[in-house]
Amino acid sequence: MSAPDARPVRGKRPKSGDPVVDRALALLAAFTEEHRALGLVELSRRAGIPRSTASRLAARLQAWGALERDEHGRYVIGLRLFEVASLAPRSHGLREAALPYLEDLHEITRQHVLLAVLDQGAALLVERLSTLGAVQVAYRVGGRLPLHDTGVGLVLLAFADAAVRAQALSELDSPAAATLRRRLADVRRTGVAVFARRRPAAVSSVAVAVRDGAGRVVAAVSVVVPVDAARPQAYEQVVRATALAVSRALGARPARAE
């Protein structure tokens, strides 16, 4: 609260101006699912930026529309950022192509349907279709899921660069790493990841890779079903069909034998 404002000292201004951009981006990064609305004090503290600087930069971001103020005067992420982000090929672009098929899968199964992409060591959720009556899951669009601990994550990890796999394996102890290694080999062999977890709810997910026109795995699609429903394996075929349909929409020509 009492942090002194760090006024730029004459002659000590950042040389290239880049730190200013980094600071503006740090303001955006201060927002999280748990912190969707921030007063100036909290914004400045979370971004690690002196308050007067935070205030000045936030004003620029607000003028452009990247930030807005809510009814209590707190900063929130603005619509303009949503508008620009809607042009990201790996999220909205992918989503546009995939959505009709995801909706079909959702209607057929009546279960949660997820679409995720690999990003910085996590599965970033690009789309989630849910039914009010379906089992509770905590995932939300724009959120990150652990790679080794979700169906879509296992698929993305199985087909990721060796460096990404090595990183994920290095974070586990040796028996867990051995299990994961076997598991990823299974996913590469069968093309499907079936993953069960007990918490927060007992669910299984069935996930399959989506490929682009060059045959690269660019996403994973899954259904999340309660464990007391049908055997998760019963969903394999329909999820495969959806993944192939989305891949085709992206220009892929799936090989007959996977």
Place this chain on the structure above:
Amino acid sequence: MSAPDARPVRGKRPKSGDPVVDRALALLAAFTEEHRALGLVELSRRAGIPRSTASRLAARLQAWGALERDEHGRYVIGLRLFEVASLAPRSHGLREAALPYLEDLHEITRQHVLLAVLDQGAALLVERLSTLGAVQVAYRVGGRLPLHDTGVGLVLLAFADAAVRAQALSELDSPAAATLRRRLADVRRTGVAVFARRRPAAVSSVAVAVRDGAGRVVAAVSVVVPVDAARPQAYEQVVRATALAVSRALGARPARAE
């Protein structure tokens, strides 16, 4: 192509650093639906920023994840921006609350379902559910629709601040403005906008306002139906039911007589 790079002259550096932020934001604003991937030359030209500056700022944006490079080395909007934008209350926040009801409406009607909010004189499309077989519409999530020329736009305009309405009316010639004024009065009285257009396809849309807990109109929901389908009025009740359900999810307590 031959624009000289404007190197910052010693002592003439921007005083507050703000112009640097504005320039970084201008780089993001250079991307549009028609320009989703930009080489450095085009990016710098569209943003109106010297090439060396654009290159340096784009590198910062890329390091953070706001920009990415595609397989041809061109800049595209990055996933990180999608991740941050997913925290915007007026887009993803609204969408999260509304989606289950929009999906119900979509399944019942089998027509396009739109959810839009008012932003800077336009209806910004926050969600669109479509069926492969439905009539073609050009709208995409994150895109802007004209207020006076779409169902959701008419609803948002009818309940907008007087200044927004005055601005929209001032852009029309006097007979068109008179027609629009009558139309908006109708929407306020009935709570529904029915709008027909011939191009690009002959469609009608039926739109109803969504209100928040304070009773403010915060969005509009619509179905878009081919004109040769049922009379659009046949969709009024179900769209009303959806709009009320979404409003309730936002904390509204709809009055019985609207």
